[in-house]
Amino acid sequence: MQDASPQRGSEPLSPRAKLAVTAGKMAAAVSRTAGRGSGSVIGGKVALKLDPDLLARLATHLDVVLVSATNGKTTTTRLIAEALRANGPVVSNALGANMPAGITSALAGGSDAKYGVIEVDEKYLATVARDVRPKAIALLNLSRDQLDRAAETRMLAEKWREGLSGTDAVIIANADDPLVAWAASSCPNVLWVGAGQEWKDDAWSCPSCGGVMQRPGDDWGCPECGFRRPPTTWALSGDYVIDPHGTAWPITLQLPGRANKANATTSAAVAAVFGVAPKVALDRMQSVTAVAGRYDVVTYLGRELRLLLAKNPAGWLETFSLIDQPPAPVLLSVNALGADGTDTSWLWDVDYTRLAGHPIFVIGQRKLDLAVRLEVAGLTFRVCENVDEAVRAAPAGRIECIANYTAFQQLRRQVGG
The missing domain is CATH 3.40.1190.10 (Mur-like, catalytic domain)
Incomplete structure (x- = not known):
């Protein structure tokens, strides 16, 4: 053409x-x-x-x-x-x-x-x-x-x-x-x-x-x-x-x-x-393997982490479809800074029950907001102070790390993505 x-x-x-x-x-x-x-x-x-x-x-x-x-x-x-x-x-x-x-x-x-x-x-x-x-x-x-x-x-x-x-x-x-x-x-x-x-x-x-x-x-x-x-x-x-x-x-x-x-x-x-x-x-x-850190797989504290960005309900829905069946551990991180939008009510529009059966670890500035949402969804999870605590507590398997915008950037800086 x-x-x-x-x-x-x-x-x-x-x-x-x-x-x-x-x-x-x-x-x-x-x-x-x-x-x-x-x-x-x-x-x-x-x-x-x-x-x-x-x-x-x-x-x-x-x-x-x-x-x-x-x-x-x-x-x-x-x-x-x-x-x-x-x-x-x-x-x-x-x-x-x-x-x-x-x-x-x-x-x-x-x-x-x-x-x-x-x-x-x-x-x-x-x-x-x-x-x-x-x-x-x-x-x-x-x-x-x-x-x-x-x-x-x-x-x-x-x-x-x-x-x-x-x-x-x-x-x-x-x-x-x-x-x-x-x-x-x-x-x-x-x-x-x-x-x-x-x-x-x-x-x-x-x-x-x-x-x-x-x-x-x-x-x-x-x-x-x-x-x-x-x-x-x-x-x-x-x-x-x-x-x-x-x-x-x-x-x-x-x-x-x-x-x-x-x-x-x-x-x-x-x-x-x-x-x-x-x-x-x-x-x-075919040559594209990652986009601004999205989909990167990195090694941190001796564990493989895959970095996934999800900044709104539509993005979280698509991202959940990428995760292997349980028991793959999942790390969730949510902030509410200026670049994210400070209203976290969108968390209630995400169907977190799709994560049932996965070991779930929660970090980020708004980890307690997310914890309440996961509690209402009937999921078992652990709130951690930081990524190091979450990675050390996670069971075997590649850890799927899902974060919204500024949380994703912070995670990349810390783990080297």
């Missing part, structure tokens, strides 16, 4: 833009030296302060794809980036800094790139799309997340619908999520992907009219207004991606689970928009 679209022109940056890029890189370097992280956010903030239009300027020479969702956007961004490297150099915000400042920092390092593969926070998608004029936008899912500061899912879907209406970009959208389907249906050029959706509790009412959605099998539709699942062009079928011609391409990822097969299906559809054939795209995706 050939990419018939013209290459976007590259214009030299203005003196002001060059100054902004340089200042941003210096700020990022100072942040790293001070041990305050990668510096991508502060670097981008400094650069945008000096040149508010810098993000748009940095994207002018790139063919850009934006990836947005509540769950899976970091992994899907990584898979798409690997696929597109078959056709040329890629710049990407691989570490997940997905708001305008972090995206600006990422693009500032991609002057020689052909493609920009950009993960975007759901709330900023329309704004970033306006600035970078993407060739494609991948929309994976919408579910409840960070309840104290994120908009309700229907409001986010409406923001997408209004912000992307009339866009020139090709939209690659998950037909199995009614909220995504409603948001994308305002766009003139949509490729619908049957990627599946295990978590359904955020889309029982019709986003179009508010009626009660009917969900027979894997289908969905609203009997009141007629809004229903669109016919798909690409689909996940078991261990295969089905392309628009009906050809089945095997998925042989090193990343585990059904959700990552769904991510690979969407990634293959995106890659085809940029002229990369499904076989080439899927073959390249």
Whole structure:
């Protein structure tokens, strides 16, 4: 498959833009030296302060794809980036800094790139799309997340619908999520992907009219207004991606689970928009073994630990499906810091009974909140002060470590993931 679209022109940056890029890189370097992280956010903030239009300027020479969702956007961004490297150099915000400042920092390092593969926070998608004029936008899912500061899912879907209406970009959208389907249906050029959706509790009412959605099998539709699942062009079928011609391409990822097969299906559809054939795209995706520490297996205190990120009910549901049958020990860690969202009421939406039979160990800033939830679920567990205590107390077997965002980062730093 050939990419018939013209290459976007590259214009030299203005003196002001060059100054902004340089200042941003210096700020990022100072942040790293001070041990305050990668510096991508502060670097981008400094650069945008000096040149508010810098993000748009940095994207002018790139063919850009934006990836947005509540769950899976970091992994899907990584898979798409690997696929597109078959056709040329890629710049990407691989570490997940997905708001305008972090995206600006990422693009500032991609002057020689052909493609920009950009993960975007759901709330900023329309704004970033306006600035970078993407060739494609991948929309994976919408579910409840960070309840104290994120908009309700229907409001986010409406923001997408209004912000992307009339866009020139090709939209690659998950037909199995009614909220995504409603948001994308305002766009003139949509490729619908049957990627599946295990978590359904955020889309029982019709986003179009508010009626009660009917969900027979894997289908969905609203009997009141007629809004229903669109016919798909690409689909996940078991261990295969089905392309628009009906050809089945095997998925042989090193990343585990059904959700990552769904991510690979969407990634293959995106890659085809940029002229990369499904076989080439899927073959390249095999090289991805971990994404920003997710799925890493590390040795700590003489034990194997697998690090799994789950930051909201939908993510926890998918993560539970990766865990071996009992008696594999499970370590759970939950924080409620700014990056997590401080409202932990979402714990009550997670079906922790799926962990029945596993030895469970609980740590983290909000370990007592989680302990109450596990107690109500009727599970046996042990609250520990830290990961060392939990690892030493765990019975034989690889320990499955599931943590939300900041708890995951803390765990990685401590155990070396």
